[in-house]
Amino acid sequence: MTATSETTATPDQAVIYEKIAIIGVGLIGASTALAARRGKLVGHVTACDADPDAVETSRKLGFADEVVGDAKEAVVDADLVIMAVPVGAMGALAELIVPAMKPGAVLTDTGSTKRSVLRDVDPVISDDIHWLPSHPLAGTEHSGPTAGHAHLFDGRYWIVVPRDVPDDVVVRFESFLTGLGSVTERMDADYHDKVLALTSHLPHLIAYTIVSTAVDLETQLKNDVIRFSASGFRDFTRIAASDPVMWRDVFVNNDEAVLEMLQRFSEDLSYLQRAIRWGEKDKLETLFTRTREIRRSIIDAGQD
Amino acid sequence: MTATSETTATPDQAVIYEKIAIIGVGLIGASTALAARRGKLVGHVTACDADPDAVETSRKLGFADEVVGDAKEAVVDADLVIMAVPVGAMGALAELIVPAMKPGAVLTDTGSTKRSVLRDVDPVISDDIHWLPSHPLAGTEHSGPTAGHAHLFDGRYWIVVPRDVPDDVVVRFESFLTGLGSVTERMDADYHDKVLALTSHLPHLIAYTIVSTAVDLETQLKNDVIRFSASGFRDFTRIAASDPVMWRDVFVNNDEAVLEMLQRFSEDLSYLQRAIRWGEKDKLETLFTRTREIRRSIIDAGQD
Numbered sequence: 019m020t021a022t023s024e025t026t027a028t029p030d031q032a033v034i035y036e037k038i039a040i041i042g043v044g045l046i047g048a049s050t051a052l053a054a055r056r057g058k059l060v061g062h063v064t065a066c067d068a069d070p071d072a073v074e075t076s077r078k079l080g081f082a083d084e085v086v087g088d089a090k091e092a093v094v095d096a097d098l099v100i101m102a103v104p105v106g107a108m109g110a111l112a113e114l115i116v117p118a119m120k121p122g123a124v125l126t127d128t129g130s131t132k133r134s135v136l137r138d139v140d141p142v143i144s145d146d147i148h149w150l151p152s153h154p155l156a157g158t159e160h161s162g163p164t165a166g167h168a169h170l171f172d173g174r175y176w177i178v179v180p181r182d183v184p185d186d187v188v189v190r191f192e193s194f195l196t197g198l199g200s201v202t203e204r205m206d207a208d209y210h211d212k213v214l215a216l217t218s219h220l221p222h223l224i225a226y227t228i229v230s231t232a233v234d235l236e237t238q239l240k241n242d243v244i245r246f247s248a249s250g251f252r253d254f255t256r257i258a259a260s261d262p263v264m265w266r267d268v269f270v271n272n273d274e275a276v277l278e279m280l281q282r283f284s285e286d287l288s289y290l291q292r293a294i295r296w297g298e299k300d301k302l303e304t305l306f307t308r309t310r311e312i313r314r315s316i317i318d319a320g321q322d
Numbered sequence: 323m324t325a326t327s328e329t330t331a332t333p334d335q336a337v338i339y340e341k342i343a344i345i346g347v348g349l350i351g352a353s354t355a356l357a358a359r360r361g362k363l364v365g366h367v368t369a370c371d372a373d374p375d376a377v378e379t380s381r382k383l384g385f386a387d388e389v390v391g392d393a394k395e396a397v398v399d400a401d402l403v404i405m406a407v408p409v410g411a412m413g414a415l416a417e418l419i420v421p422a423m424k425p426g427a428v429l430t431d432t433g434s435t436k437r438s439v440l441r442d443v444d445p446v447i448s449d450d451i452h453w454l455p456s457h458p459l460a461g462t463e464h465s466g467p468t469a470g471h472a473h474l475f476d477g478r479y480w481i482v483v484p485r486d487v488p489d490d491v492v493v494r495f496e497s498f499l500t501g502l503g504s505v506t507e508r509m510d511a512d513y514h515d516k517v518l519a520l521t522s523h524l525p526h527l528i529a530y531t532i533v534s535t536a537v538d539l540e541t542q543l544k545n546d547v548i549r550f551s552a553s554g555f556r557d558f559t560r561i562a563a564s565d566p567v568m569w570r571d572v573f574v575n576n577d578e579a580v581l582e583m584l585q586r587f588s589e590d591l592s593y594l595q596r597a598i599r600w601g602e603k604d605k606l607e608t609l610f611t612r613t614r615e616i617r618r619s620i621i622d623a624g625q626d
Contacts (some may be wrong), residue, residue, distance in 0.1 A: 134381035218553035229613040249522035259617035306566035313563035
């Protein structure tokens with residue numbers, strides 16, 4: 019009976035990748051390392067960042083087995099390489115590391131735009147590695163390695179964009195993502211960029227805009243806007259505190275879908291503006307009642 | 323020593339108003355009743371609503387000593403009358419109840435706009451009552467009497483707009499508001515409406531707009547926007563689920579300040595739109611870095 023108890027004790031889960039390399043130790047990179055360790059998904063984590071300060075901070079935080087400054091060195095022997103840098107930097111990074119990767123290894127990224135990443139990375143991919151773009155729908159307004167959190171991905175979607183990659187490679191990668199705590203979903207790049215333009219990029223753009231409007235107010239009014247910010251504005255400042263370089267890259271790399279959604283938004287805003295100017299109460303009430311339904315759908319979908 | 327212990331036991335705080343009447347048992351009205359009881363600030367609470375369902379629900383919830391349907395009946399003998407109805411309904415309500423109020427009583431309101439409430443209520447005020455407009459900067463996306471919460475006002479600002487009212491009347495009212503848990507602040511109506519236009523009204527208008535944009539998407543895309551809403555859009559849907567009638571009234575009654583702020587916002591949005599279209603990364607990064615500072619100011623101001 020004792021023997022049986024021992025053998026039925028939960029065994030350590032088999033690692034999914036023996037060695038992984040994470041390039042870029044911002045919020046997403048550091049959180050991936052922490053979550054992978056928490057889930058015992060990997061044997062060895064190499065983290066890498068071009069910024070010496072980030073390297074030093076990451077070594078102190080100790081979320082990786084080693085932290086290096088050279089990306090080519092980081093990826094040698096890695097079974098999975100994760101590019102967690104701003105989308106504008108993906109192309110140059112891939113060009114640098116792909117030749118140093120071992121045959122059969124998987125390369126992924128965590129970029130918020132997918133069409134531009136494909137455009138920039140596809141041309142430098144070699145036949146002997148598996149290029150499997152992805153995007154975790156997770157984040158906070160905090161950035162840098164100290165913002166890392168082992169539970170960041172719990173219950174959050176992680177989109178995978180498989181193309182010409184053997185299914186067992188995709189399935190293994192998805193089991194890694196599930197082990198990080200996330201829920202996987204396959205999507206093509208065009209559709210991803212359209213959905214994200216409205217769910218993420220446009221809300222960020224609008225939040226940046228309204229906070230920017232406040233920045234330009236005269237001092238007294240600006241101070242009072244800050245002081246009385248709890249009435250709605252505060253939520254926007256949280257979003258508008260997100261990483262400037264990451265978001266700069268998102269907008270110029272998903273410009274087509276963002277500009278299309280922005281056009282629709284501007285038309286809808288003009289409609290409301292006109293209704294306010296002319297005191298058309300019925301139009302306002304009808305529209306505000308319709309938007310309430312969307313909130314109910316989100317609660318029903320368990321996304322609240 | 324025993325006698326001393328007894329006399330130094332905390333005495334019940336003296337009530338601030340013997341009788342109060344709350345007209346309108348939505349989120350704010352119900353929460354005011356609950357917080358007043360919690361703080362032992364009043365001897366008797368009469369609640370009132372024109373909607374028979376709200377009256378019945380409020381009776382079941384039991385947050386007031388009595389709940390009636392007739393506003394004139396509710397205000398007789400009240401030392402403080404609180405009008406907690408949509409701002410578009412304040413004028414007609416005041417016209418109805420002021421003649422029934424007892425001399426020396428205080429009349430206040432909780433409306434989100436102050437210039438329009440003064441415009442509508444001032445003409446019907448009689449010399450023997452004290453008219454002291456106010457506005458609690460508190461709320462949630464939930465509405466109706468069941469949304470009431472005894473701690474809704476804890477640490478939140480409650481703006482008071484005193485004009486031609488004896489200072490001791492204002493101070494007593496402010497001690498009542500402090501007893502509810504709030505922090506009081508005096509302000510004039512014009513300035514209030516300007517500050518709120520940016521901190522509250524414009525954010526709500528924008529949230530309503532972006533959710534409205536989503537409503538009009540084709541079905542598949544709309545469903546996926548709901549499904550992947552956690553990336554930013556979800557925060558907007560929460561704001562856009564607020565009470566339609568209350569907000570309809572806010573926009574048409576603070577149209578001047580809202581349209582001015584909206585004009586500034588639209589200019590700033592066009593600037594960003596152009597920067598995205600032309601791939602002007604420097605402009606975007608500079609602006610996103612500036613907006614981050616505002617977030618820091620809010621955290622420094624303890625408004626986070």
